[in-house]
Amino acid sequence: MKHRLEHMGRFDFICNIVISAAAILNLFPLYWMISSSLKVSQDVSKMPPDWIPFPPAVQNYKNLFQTGHALTWTCNSFLIAIGTTAAILLVSAMASYSFAKLRFWGRNTIFLAFILTLMIPKEIYIVPLIKVMQYLNLKGTYIGIILPNVALPFGVFLLRQFFATVPDSLRESAWLDGGSEWNVFTKIMLPICKPGLSALAILMFVQTWNDYLWQMVMITKDSMKTLQLGVALMQQENNPDYGLKMASACVAAVPMILVFFVFQRYFTSGITMGAIKE
Numbered sequence: 001m002k003h004r005l006e007h008m009g010r011f012d013f014i015c016n017i018v019i020s021a022a023a024i025l026n027l028f029p030l031y032w033m034i035s036s037s038l039k040v041s042q043d044v045s046k047m048p049p050d051w052i053p054f055p056p057a058v059q060n061y062k063n064l065f066q067t068g069h070a071l072t073w074t075c076n077s078f079l080i081a082i083g084t085t086a087a088i089l090l091v092s093a094m095a096s097y098s099f100a101k102l103r104f105w106g107r108n109t110i111f112l113a114f115i116l117t118l119m120i121p122k123e124i125y126i127v128p129l130i131k132v133m134q135y136l137n138l139k140g141t142y143i144g145i146i147l148p149n150v151a152l153p154f155g156v157f158l159l160r161q162f163f164a165t166v167p168d169s170l171r172e173s174a175w176l177d178g179g180s181e182w183n184v185f186t187k188i189m190l191p192i193c194k195p196g197l198s199a200l201a202i203l204m205f206v207q208t209w210n211d212y213l214w215q216m217v218m219i220t221k222d223s224m225k226t227l228q229l230g231v232a233l234m235q236q237e238n239n240p241d242y243g244l245k246m247a248s249a250c251v252a253a254v255p256m257i258l259v260f261f262v263f264q265r266y267f268t269s270g271i272t273m274g275a276i277k278e
Helices: 002-037 058-066 071-102 106-119 122-135 142-150 154-163 168-176 183-190 194-209 214-216 227-236 244-260 264-274
Strands: none
Touching: 002 244, 058 183, 071 106, 071 142, 071 154, 071 183, 071 227, 071 244, 106 154, 122 142, 122 214, 142 154, 142 214, 154 194, 168 183, 168 227, 183 194, 194 244, 214 227, 227 244
Protein backbone atom coordinates (compact mmCIF):
# COMPACT_ATOMS: atom_id res chain seq x y z
CA MET A 1 0.00 0.00 0.00
CA LYS A 2 2.83 2.39 0.88
CA HIS A 3 4.62 1.59 -2.38
CA ARG A 4 1.41 2.27 -4.30
CA LEU A 5 0.96 5.67 -2.63
CA GLU A 6 4.55 6.61 -3.42
CA HIS A 7 4.03 5.62 -7.04
CA MET A 8 0.86 7.73 -7.24
CA GLY A 9 2.70 10.64 -5.65
CA ARG A 10 5.46 10.49 -8.27
CA PHE A 11 2.87 10.25 -11.04
CA ASP A 12 1.03 13.34 -9.73
CA PHE A 13 4.33 15.22 -9.50
CA ILE A 14 5.17 14.42 -13.13
CA CYS A 15 1.67 15.39 -14.25
CA ASN A 16 1.96 18.73 -12.44
CA ILE A 17 5.26 19.43 -14.17
CA VAL A 18 3.80 18.63 -17.60
CA ILE A 19 0.70 20.75 -16.96
CA SER A 20 2.80 23.65 -15.66
CA ALA A 21 5.07 23.49 -18.72
CA ALA A 22 2.04 23.43 -21.04
CA ALA A 23 0.54 26.43 -19.20
CA ILE A 24 3.77 28.40 -19.57
CA LEU A 25 3.93 27.61 -23.30
CA ASN A 26 0.34 28.76 -23.78
CA LEU A 27 0.92 31.97 -21.82
CA PHE A 28 4.14 32.84 -23.63
CA PRO A 29 2.42 34.49 -26.67
CA LEU A 30 0.46 36.69 -24.27
CA TYR A 31 3.64 37.64 -22.43
CA TRP A 32 5.42 38.39 -25.72
CA MET A 33 2.56 40.61 -26.87
CA ILE A 34 2.60 42.60 -23.62
CA SER A 35 6.39 42.79 -23.62
CA SER A 36 6.49 43.97 -27.25
CA SER A 37 3.89 46.64 -26.54
CA LEU A 38 6.35 48.21 -24.07
CA LYS A 39 9.19 48.42 -26.60
CA VAL A 40 10.02 50.88 -29.33
CA SER A 41 9.40 49.59 -32.84
CA GLN A 42 12.99 48.64 -33.69
CA ASP A 43 13.40 46.63 -30.49
CA VAL A 44 10.44 44.36 -31.22
CA SER A 45 12.30 42.49 -33.96
CA LYS A 46 15.69 42.75 -32.28
CA MET A 47 17.82 39.60 -32.12
CA PRO A 48 18.55 38.38 -29.55
CA PRO A 49 15.34 39.78 -28.08
CA ASP A 50 15.03 41.76 -24.86
CA TRP A 51 12.80 39.56 -22.75
CA ILE A 52 12.14 42.32 -20.23
CA PRO A 53 11.80 45.78 -21.81
CA PHE A 54 13.73 48.43 -19.92
CA PRO A 55 12.84 51.19 -19.78
CA PRO A 56 9.24 50.36 -20.75
CA ALA A 57 7.94 52.36 -23.71
CA VAL A 58 4.59 53.45 -22.27
CA GLN A 59 4.51 56.05 -25.02
CA ASN A 60 2.97 53.41 -27.29
CA TYR A 61 -0.23 53.45 -25.25
CA LYS A 62 -0.24 57.25 -25.06
CA ASN A 63 0.12 57.51 -28.84
CA LEU A 64 -2.60 54.91 -29.33
CA PHE A 65 -5.21 56.95 -27.48
CA GLN A 66 -3.96 60.44 -28.33
CA THR A 67 -3.20 60.19 -32.05
CA GLY A 68 -5.54 57.35 -32.99
CA HIS A 69 -9.19 56.50 -32.52
CA ALA A 70 -8.69 53.78 -29.91
CA LEU A 71 -11.08 55.35 -27.42
CA THR A 72 -13.88 55.52 -30.00
CA TRP A 73 -13.14 51.96 -31.13
CA THR A 74 -13.25 50.73 -27.54
CA CYS A 75 -16.55 52.46 -26.79
CA ASN A 76 -18.11 51.01 -29.95
CA SER A 77 -16.87 47.53 -29.04
CA PHE A 78 -18.36 47.76 -25.55
CA LEU A 79 -21.65 49.10 -26.91
CA ILE A 80 -22.02 46.27 -29.42
CA ALA A 81 -20.76 43.52 -27.11
CA ILE A 82 -22.89 44.54 -24.11
CA GLY A 83 -25.99 45.20 -26.22
CA THR A 84 -25.68 41.87 -28.03
CA THR A 85 -25.04 39.94 -24.82
CA ALA A 86 -28.05 41.49 -23.05
CA ALA A 87 -30.35 40.76 -26.00
CA ILE A 88 -29.10 37.16 -26.28
CA LEU A 89 -29.68 36.55 -22.56
CA LEU A 90 -33.24 37.87 -22.74
CA VAL A 91 -34.29 35.99 -25.87
CA SER A 92 -32.42 32.76 -25.05
CA ALA A 93 -33.79 32.63 -21.51
CA MET A 94 -37.42 32.99 -22.65
CA ALA A 95 -37.03 30.52 -25.53
CA SER A 96 -35.19 27.90 -23.47
CA TYR A 97 -37.76 28.17 -20.66
CA SER A 98 -40.51 27.53 -23.19
CA PHE A 99 -38.77 24.46 -24.58
CA ALA A 100 -37.96 23.08 -21.12
CA LYS A 101 -41.16 23.71 -19.15
CA LEU A 102 -44.07 24.61 -21.40
CA ARG A 103 -46.07 21.92 -23.18
CA PHE A 104 -47.06 22.63 -26.78
CA TRP A 105 -47.44 20.68 -30.00
CA GLY A 106 -44.19 19.79 -31.78
CA ARG A 107 -41.99 21.10 -28.97
CA ASN A 108 -39.23 18.49 -29.32
CA THR A 109 -39.31 18.58 -33.12
CA ILE A 110 -39.00 22.35 -33.22
CA PHE A 111 -36.19 22.27 -30.67
CA LEU A 112 -34.33 19.61 -32.67
CA ALA A 113 -34.67 21.60 -35.89
CA PHE A 114 -33.53 24.70 -34.04
CA ILE A 115 -30.45 22.97 -32.64
CA LEU A 116 -29.53 21.44 -36.01
CA THR A 117 -28.75 24.96 -37.21
CA LEU A 118 -25.71 24.85 -34.90
CA MET A 119 -24.02 22.71 -37.53
CA ILE A 120 -24.32 25.41 -40.19
CA PRO A 121 -21.25 27.69 -40.30
CA LYS A 122 -21.99 31.40 -40.25
CA GLU A 123 -19.95 31.91 -43.43
CA ILE A 124 -22.55 29.92 -45.40
CA TYR A 125 -25.52 32.18 -44.69
CA ILE A 126 -23.71 35.48 -44.18
CA VAL A 127 -24.44 36.70 -47.74
CA PRO A 128 -28.23 36.16 -47.52
CA LEU A 129 -28.13 37.71 -44.06
CA ILE A 130 -26.46 40.82 -45.45
CA LYS A 131 -29.14 41.02 -48.15
CA VAL A 132 -31.85 40.89 -45.48
CA MET A 133 -30.16 43.66 -43.49
CA GLN A 134 -29.90 45.78 -46.64
CA TYR A 135 -33.58 45.19 -47.44
CA LEU A 136 -34.51 46.32 -43.91
CA ASN A 137 -32.18 49.35 -44.20
CA LEU A 138 -30.22 48.13 -41.17
CA LYS A 139 -26.80 47.83 -42.80
CA GLY A 140 -24.38 50.25 -41.19
CA THR A 141 -26.43 50.56 -37.98
CA TYR A 142 -25.88 49.24 -34.47
CA ILE A 143 -29.22 47.40 -34.61
CA GLY A 144 -28.13 45.67 -37.81
CA ILE A 145 -24.94 44.50 -36.11
CA ILE A 146 -26.65 43.28 -32.94
CA LEU A 147 -29.97 41.84 -34.16
CA PRO A 148 -28.78 38.84 -36.25
CA ASN A 149 -26.66 37.52 -33.37
CA VAL A 150 -29.65 37.43 -31.01
CA ALA A 151 -31.22 34.45 -32.84
CA LEU A 152 -28.21 32.16 -32.44
CA PRO A 153 -29.34 28.74 -31.07
CA PHE A 154 -26.37 28.12 -28.76
CA GLY A 155 -27.84 30.15 -25.89
CA VAL A 156 -31.15 28.28 -26.09
CA PHE A 157 -29.36 24.93 -26.13
CA LEU A 158 -27.24 25.83 -23.08
CA LEU A 159 -29.97 27.36 -20.92
CA ARG A 160 -32.55 24.68 -21.67
CA GLN A 161 -30.41 22.21 -19.73
CA PHE A 162 -30.60 24.46 -16.67
CA PHE A 163 -34.34 25.01 -16.81
CA ALA A 164 -34.93 21.29 -17.36
CA THR A 165 -33.17 20.43 -14.08
CA VAL A 166 -35.47 22.69 -12.01
CA PRO A 167 -38.25 20.57 -10.43
CA ASP A 168 -41.76 21.20 -11.72
CA SER A 169 -42.96 21.23 -8.11
CA LEU A 170 -41.59 24.77 -7.76
CA ARG A 171 -43.76 25.98 -10.61
CA GLU A 172 -46.79 24.19 -9.21
CA SER A 173 -46.25 25.75 -5.79
CA ALA A 174 -46.05 29.19 -7.37
CA TRP A 175 -49.28 28.58 -9.28
CA LEU A 176 -51.05 27.56 -6.08
CA ASP A 177 -49.95 30.86 -4.56
CA GLY A 178 -51.55 32.72 -7.46
CA GLY A 179 -48.38 33.43 -9.42
CA SER A 180 -48.52 33.92 -13.19
CA GLU A 181 -46.23 32.22 -15.70
CA TRP A 182 -44.23 35.45 -16.04
CA ASN A 183 -43.73 35.68 -12.27
CA VAL A 184 -42.61 32.05 -12.15
CA PHE A 185 -40.13 32.74 -14.92
CA THR A 186 -38.68 35.99 -13.55
CA LYS A 187 -38.83 35.41 -9.78
CA ILE A 188 -38.14 31.68 -9.51
CA MET A 189 -36.53 30.26 -12.64
CA LEU A 190 -34.10 33.05 -13.51
CA PRO A 191 -32.53 33.29 -10.00
CA ILE A 192 -32.09 29.51 -9.87
CA CYS A 193 -30.44 29.46 -13.31
CA LYS A 194 -28.12 32.38 -12.54
CA PRO A 195 -24.92 30.28 -13.06
CA GLY A 196 -26.08 29.33 -16.55
CA LEU A 197 -26.94 32.92 -17.42
CA SER A 198 -23.52 34.04 -16.20
CA ALA A 199 -21.72 31.39 -18.25
CA LEU A 200 -23.71 32.33 -21.35
CA ALA A 201 -23.02 36.03 -20.77
CA ILE A 202 -19.27 35.41 -20.63
CA LEU A 203 -19.25 33.26 -23.76
CA MET A 204 -21.39 35.66 -25.77
CA PHE A 205 -19.47 38.75 -24.67
CA VAL A 206 -16.15 37.21 -25.72
CA GLN A 207 -17.61 35.92 -28.99
CA THR A 208 -19.15 39.27 -29.89
CA TRP A 209 -16.02 41.18 -28.86
CA ASN A 210 -13.99 39.03 -31.30
CA ASP A 211 -16.61 38.91 -34.08
CA TYR A 212 -14.45 40.47 -36.76
CA LEU A 213 -16.17 39.13 -39.91
CA TRP A 214 -19.74 40.31 -39.23
CA GLN A 215 -18.61 43.69 -37.97
CA MET A 216 -16.39 44.15 -41.01
CA VAL A 217 -19.21 43.59 -43.52
CA MET A 218 -21.84 45.53 -41.58
CA ILE A 219 -19.94 48.64 -40.46
CA THR A 220 -19.76 51.28 -43.19
CA LYS A 221 -18.76 54.35 -41.15
CA ASP A 222 -15.39 55.09 -39.60
CA SER A 223 -17.13 56.46 -36.51
CA MET A 224 -18.67 53.01 -35.87
CA LYS A 225 -15.50 50.95 -36.18
CA THR A 226 -14.83 48.57 -33.30
CA LEU A 227 -11.53 47.82 -31.62
CA GLN A 228 -11.10 44.60 -33.60
CA LEU A 229 -11.50 46.44 -36.90
CA GLY A 230 -9.20 49.21 -35.73
CA VAL A 231 -6.47 46.77 -34.71
CA ALA A 232 -6.78 44.95 -38.05
CA LEU A 233 -6.57 48.30 -39.87
CA MET A 234 -3.36 49.14 -38.04
CA GLN A 235 -1.90 45.75 -38.96
CA GLN A 236 -2.58 46.45 -42.65
CA GLU A 237 -0.92 49.86 -42.66
CA ASN A 238 2.53 50.28 -44.13
CA ASN A 239 3.73 52.06 -41.02
CA PRO A 240 6.09 49.53 -39.32
CA ASP A 241 5.43 50.75 -35.77
CA TYR A 242 5.20 47.28 -34.24
CA GLY A 243 5.20 48.58 -30.68
CA LEU A 244 2.07 50.62 -31.36
CA LYS A 245 0.40 47.66 -33.05
CA MET A 246 1.19 45.39 -30.11
CA ALA A 247 -0.22 48.01 -27.75
CA SER A 248 -3.48 48.05 -29.71
CA ALA A 249 -3.65 44.25 -29.56
CA CYS A 250 -3.16 44.37 -25.77
CA VAL A 251 -5.96 46.88 -25.37
CA ALA A 252 -8.25 44.60 -27.40
CA ALA A 253 -7.36 41.58 -25.22
CA VAL A 254 -7.70 43.23 -21.79
CA PRO A 255 -11.54 43.26 -21.55
CA MET A 256 -11.79 39.55 -22.39
CA ILE A 257 -9.16 38.63 -19.80
CA LEU A 258 -10.81 40.76 -17.11
CA VAL A 259 -14.28 39.37 -17.83
CA PHE A 260 -13.05 35.80 -17.56
CA PHE A 261 -11.10 36.30 -14.34
CA VAL A 262 -13.84 38.31 -12.63
CA PHE A 263 -16.61 35.86 -13.56
CA GLN A 264 -14.51 32.68 -13.60
CA ARG A 265 -16.42 31.19 -10.66
CA TYR A 266 -19.77 31.65 -12.37
CA PHE A 267 -18.39 30.35 -15.66
CA THR A 268 -17.04 27.13 -14.09
CA SER A 269 -20.17 26.43 -12.05
CA GLY A 270 -22.40 27.25 -14.99
CA ILE A 271 -20.69 24.86 -17.39
CA THR A 272 -20.64 22.12 -14.73
CA MET A 273 -24.34 22.48 -13.91
CA GLY A 274 -25.20 22.57 -17.58
CA ALA A 275 -23.70 19.11 -17.97
CA ILE A 276 -26.42 17.56 -15.78
CA LYS A 277 -28.82 15.59 -17.91
CA GLU A 278 -32.54 15.89 -17.71
